[in-house]
Amino acid sequence: MVETPAKNPLFPIFVKLHTLNLLLVGGGYVALEKLATLLINSPDAKIKLVAGIISNDVHAVLKEHNIPFEERDFEVRDLEDVDLAIVAINDGQISSKIAAACKERKVLTNVADQPAICDFYLGSVVQKGNLKIAISTNGKSPTIAKRIKEMLNETIPDEMEDLLNNMQRIRNGLKGDFTEKVKQLDAITSVLIDNKNKKSVFRTFLYMLSYIIAILFLMIAGYYILSALL
Incomplete structure (x- = not known):
């Protein structure tokens, strides 16, 4: 099972x-x-x-x-x-x-x-203008949360605030009810994950994964080195 x-x-x-x-x-x-x-x-x-x-x-x-x-x-x-x-x-x-x-x-x-x-x-917090991302490991490893924060800070562009401002202007100019506006905004923002960008998204994922693995390796290696010294 x-x-x-x-x-x-x-x-x-x-x-x-x-x-x-x-x-x-x-x-x-x-x-x-x-x-x-x-x-x-x-x-x-x-x-x-x-x-x-x-x-x-x-x-x-x-x-x-x-x-x-x-x-x-x-x-x-x-x-x-x-x-x-x-x-x-x-x-x-x-x-x-x-x-x-x-x-x-x-x-x-x-x-x-x-x-x-x-x-x-x-928790650790990533902030780019009005974009704010909170990271939690449920108290298991604040160090990992800190490293993921550093990685996201490097990955998310500083121009994110300009993007958010533009999206707000677009949203304010949309016609129709709430459901129709959501459909229009979904269509506009789908470019962020369309087929043309899947490769770059995949590369970003691999970068994040390798970063975390490297962190874990350093933590484990550090543990054994300190144990040997003691």
Whole structure:
């Protein structure tokens, strides 16, 4: 009997973070990474940070983006009016307690390095203008997600934003009901995958596949080299 390959059960959504209240707990390197990810993707995100100790680098980002913060340990009252929470501290026990408090108050939570108690993950993101692609490995390998992100960034042309703008103008000028407009847009965009381009699409696929295989080889080789050294 052939086993059905496991599938990623996560449901991908794009959140309007500027309309929600987000609490970030932590003031060190991990919190700095989370802040960078949030601000790159949602510059107008409504963030509040709480941490017992806040590094100079985090302080600088908070000041630059006018983000409110309190330099003290997390308290349950911090969850008032909060929609999402990100816990970015190095203490697993405290992280679990904060996550439990969030769950009790139905606040969706991401906990750094503890996927089992996360309600959502922050995946690798590819962005070319208004085109945004989120990549998830269901927490199995953030490194692979990062490499695929780099590959897509190189593969997708910078002119994608011009294409999107042109398609918007075309869509706004189309006549007919929704179904008819979809048919017309399908016909217009079919050039992206027609027979003339199948060879180039196939080459791109082979490039991506060879890239991933090379990454896996380097990871395995690195493991054995480190094992030998130890």
